[in-house]
Amino acid sequence: MSNPSLTNRAGTKVATFPKWLEPLVMLAPAGIWLSLLMVIPTLLIFQLSLVPGIRPGQVVNPSGLDNYFKIFQPGYLPVLGRSLFFSISSTALCLLLGFPVAYWIALMVPKRWQNLVLLGFVLPLWTSSLLRSYAWITILRPTGVINSLLKAIGIPPLDILNREPAVLIGMTYSLLPYMVLILYASLEKLDRRLLEAAADLGATPQQAFWKVTIPQAKSGIAAGSLLVFIACMGDFVNPELLGGASSMTVARLIYNQFLGATQNWGFGSALSMMLILIVSVAIALQVRYGDSSLRG
Amino acid sequence: MVHHKPKSRLPFSWQAAFSVLMFGFMYLPIAVLAFYSFNQSPYSAGWKGFTWEWYIKFFNDNRILAALATSLQVAVLAVAVSAVIGTLMAVGLARYRFPGKGIYQGVAYLPLIVPDIAMAVSTLVFLAAIAIPLSGGAIQLSLWTVVAAHVVFCLSYIAWVVSTRLTDLNPHLEEAALDLGATQVQAFVQVLLPELAPAILSGCLLAFVLSLDDFLIASFTAGGGVTTLPMEIFSRIRTGVKPDINALSVVLIGATGIVFSIAEYIRFRSERKRTR
Numbered sequence: 001m002s003n004p005s006l007t008n009r010a011g012t013k014v015a016t017f018p019k020w021l022e023p024l025v026m027l028a029p030a031g032i033w034l035s036l037l038m039v040i041p042t043l044l045i046f047q048l049s050l051v052p053g054i055r056p057g058q059v060v061n062p063s064g065l066d067n068y069f070k071i072f073q074p075g076y077l078p079v080l081g082r083s084l085f086f087s088i089s090s091t092a093l094c095l096l097l098g099f100p101v102a103y104w105i106a107l108m109v110p111k112r113w114q115n116l117v118l119l120g121f122v123l124p125l126w127t128s129s130l131l132r133s134y135a136w137i138t139i140l141r142p143t144g145v146i147n148s149l150l151k152a153i154g155i156p157p158l159d160i161l162n163r164e165p166a167v168l169i170g171m172t173y174s175l176l177p178y179m180v181l182i183l184y185a186s187l188e189k190l191d192r193r194l195l196e197a198a199a200d201l202g203a204t205p206q207q208a209f210w211k212v213t214i215p216q217a218k219s220g221i222a223a224g225s226l227l228v229f230i231a232c233m234g235d236f237v238n239p240e241l242l243g244g245a246s247s248m249t250v251a252r253l254i255y256n257q258f259l260g261a262t263q264n265w266g267f268g269s270a271l272s273m274m275l276i277l278i279v280s281v282a283i284a285l286q287v288r289y290g291d292s293s294l295r296g
Numbered sequence: 297m298v299h300h301k302p303k304s305r306l307p308f309s310w311q312a313a314f315s316v317l318m319f320g321f322m323y324l325p326i327a328v329l330a331f332y333s334f335n336q337s338p339y340s341a342g343w344k345g346f347t348w349e350w351y352i353k354f355f356n357d358n359r360i361l362a363a364l365a366t367s368l369q370v371a372v373l374a375v376a377v378s379a380v381i382g383t384l385m386a387v388g389l390a391r392y393r394f395p396g397k398g399i400y401q402g403v404a405y406l407p408l409i410v411p412d413i414a415m416a417v418s419t420l421v422f423l424a425a426i427a428i429p430l431s432g433g434a435i436q437l438s439l440w441t442v443v444a445a446h447v448v449f450c451l452s453y454i455a456w457v458v459s460t461r462l463t464d465l466n467p468h469l470e471e472a473a474l475d476l477g478a479t480q481v482q483a484f485v486q487v488l489l490p491e492l493a494p495a496i497l498s499g500c501l502l503a504f505v506l507s508l509d510d511f512l513i514a515s516f517t518a519g520g521g522v523t524t525l526p527m528e529i530f531s532r533i534r535t536g537v538k539p540d541i542n543a544l545s546v547v548l549i550g551a552t553g554i555v556f557s558i559a560e561y562i563r564f565r566s567e568r569k570r571t572r
């Protein structure tokens with residue numbers, strides 16, 4: 001820092017705006033807000049998760065990890081399993097469906113059209129998530145679009161609304177654009193000369209794909225999968241609206257513990273902590289084993 | 297559907313065919329909603345004639361319109377607060393080193409990854425915990441508690457968008473302004489803010505759309521008194537197909553489409569300006 005600037009600062013501002021105040025003005029408001037509505041609440045649900053069966057207003061002393069053990073009892077373990085099943089399957093589906101699209105946009109569409117095509121693909125993302133699920137109800141219900149078409153060509157109707165396949169369709173639909181965006185970002189950076197070099201050296205297109213393209217896209221695949229997995233674990237709308245009574249998930253179970261007929265805030269808090277733990281583990285694995293290029 | 301196929305340069309490939317199929321998948325639900333919003337018979341899948349009935353019904357539905365007004369109020373208030381404190385936070389984090397910065401930064405971007413349901417639950421528990429001693433048992437949930445909860449994630453998204461712009465900003469701009477005799481406040485308002493404006497605006501639009509779309513956090517923090525639009529939609533569609541919801545969908549999709557296009561245009565233009 002040059003000397004004139006120092007005297008300048010000293011001369012004009014110190015009286016009205018002390019230097020130590022500046023970082024405080026910038027960081028304190030958000031810091032206080034986040035502490036009050038993010039940090040303290042999370043600590044509070046951790047405390048509450050150690051409390052047995054609480055209803056609003058009730059005061060009960062912590063009595064241990066019973067609520068956590070309850071998650072692993074035969075009545076609730078399938079719920080956790082189903083959440084993981086939905087998340088892992090949707091992640092795999094998004095990867096399977098999203099990769100060719102991202103590949104096409106990044107490597108086969110001319111550069112000047114890429115932004116527009118990508119924009120077109122992610123546009124439905126900006127519509128209300130409830131209404132997107134609602135649209136799938138219209139499509140999948142017994143008298144809906146798909147079954148009317150099937151009926152017209154004489155195929156027996158598909159009864160998938162309020163079942164697990166409908167949830168998978170809804171989740172995959174909701175998260176496919178995110179997957180494509182992230183995969184595109186990593187494929188777009190792919191050096192095409194590497195593919196040419198591979199071809200010159202006698203590699204078949206398949207070999208070039210597995211030995212050049214996939215390793216380059218690895219960080220994108222990891223980041224995209226992580227994002228889809230996390231979003232599916234916390235998804236409430238799709239299982240609730242498309243899954244029917246048979247598709248109870250952790251997010252729905254948490255909702256019921258707080259806003260449902262049988263409230264149990266202690267158990268709901270434990271489930272919530274469990275959800276946060278699963279998400280944290282997924283992120284930790286990504287940070288530990290994932291490529292560093294997409295971090296921070 | 298935005299899909300451009302320049303001739304000759306784009307030979308047919310299975311990737312292209314598959315992508316077109318996936319475009320169809322992405323737009324199918326929207327097309328279906330639009331189709332039924334003009335269909336006379338709400339319950340049959342076939343076309344039974346054109347009607348404006350559902351749109352008229354929607355625009356005369358006071359409950360939906362009140363919910364829409366509530367949602368807009370929440371989104372505007374939350375985004376306004378978040379724009380100020382989120383931008384300040386992003387600039388502060390880019391500018392200063394201090395003990396505990398790592399933790400601060402971690403917490404600041406936590407709302408981007410913590411599932412909505414977990415945030416909703418913890419906010420409700422927190423509000424219950426402070427309301428019980430303060431007001432003798434009654435949880436004072438209102439529009440303001442929804443706004444306060446929305447600020448948490450809005451501020452993270454805005455700060456995130458702003459910080460990506462900050463990283464490739466010339467750090468000497470402000471120094472130059474200070475050297476030329478500007479006060480710190482002047483340098484911030486007249487030099488830094490104009491540079492950040494496109495990022496702040498697109499962050500705000502993103503936060504605005506997310507706030508309008510939020511169902512979980514609003515239903516946990518709204519209490520009985522206020523109903524936001526997603527809460528109203530949810531309570532209607534969980535019991536089955538409602539034809540006037542189709543009309544609402546088309547109106548909302550159109551509106552968010554416009555907001556999104558503006559946001560993308562601003563981002564695109566500012567990026568152009570930067571790379572030029």
